Amino acid sequence: MDDETLNQRRQQPKTAANDEKSESWAQLAWTHLECVRNSSSPPLIQCITNLVSMDLVANVLLSAGASPAMIHSIEEIPEFTPKVHALYINVGTLTLAWLPAMKKAAAVANESKRPWVLDPVAAGASAFRLKACLELLTLGPTVVRGNGSEILVLFNGSANANFKGADSMHESTDAIEAAKSLARTYGCIVAVSGAVDIVTDGERVVGAKNGVPMLQKITATGCAVTALIAAFVAVTPSQPFEATAAALSVFGIAGELGMCSAGGPGSLRMHLIDALHSLDRTAVLQRANIANVS
Ligand SMILES: Nc1ncnc2c1ncn2[C@@H]1O[C@H](COP(=O)(O)OP(=O)(O)OP(=O)(O)O)[C@@H](O)[C@H]1O
Ligand SMILES: Cc1ncsc1CCO
Ligand SMILES: [Mg+2]
16 A cells, blocks of 8 residues: 555545445454455554564564564664554563664654554563553554553553563453543553453444454464554554454454364464465454444
């Protein structure tokens, strides 16, 4: 997708590709994937992501039809970030050296009117990490996606002595009110992953019930689905709520299909990528399970 197309999408929220109000959620999920795949040039996603996740994030973006660029040097950001279709920031292996580049990239994305997505990995692991996540939140991400524990810590605003690390100690549904409050406070979409993936803009709440529990046994699947959200938001930047729910559902469907051939987490990782690459309309329309949460 070239810049002209991107700007037209921003100015005209109701395009043929995303006239989603009249479409079912399942159709919407498919439309987003199709839009990523069929863009005139693949949506370019700058990823400042953790060292564990880089390979899976890049491969998930490629298999969905997007183009990943793991460019995180602060020297390159003023020149490179304005050219991307979306920015992805993930604090999983945060150090003091990386934080200025993350903030700079967020600021340049804002100036360039590019959507950006934040993954607050293990936000409650330390006071340093939580402060960094809250500072990034104040810069105005388009979407924040975390697991239940991460979203609860951002809402409570204090590091938690019991916080274990990157894995969640909570159900996503424990964090619905926290997610709504964060969405209203920071004016962003908040997604909470889990058995049900929750998405809210502070008013509306939907749940996507796709995926398989074994996705939790592959490191960085959460990081990868946040990257997919960035790719979906890149193609429909005026509709981040819909794009986020669609990405979570599509990733979950790829997990379900991958699980049919997998013998464990190692082969699920491979089959997940294959399934995302070959996902077709019939599978998405049959399997997408997105509904309002009251
Ligand atoms: N119980 C479950 N059943 C089905 N799918 C699940 C379940 N738990 C998580 N998932 C899916 O696994 C993926 C990763 O979600 P998870 O909540 O584990 O992220 P995370 O904790 O941030 O992971 P990481 O930090 O390792 O990247 C999402 O697509 C989510 O929908
Ligand atoms: C295990 C782990 N530790 C820091 S980042 C990461 C990848 C999953 O978030
Ligand atoms: Mg995570």
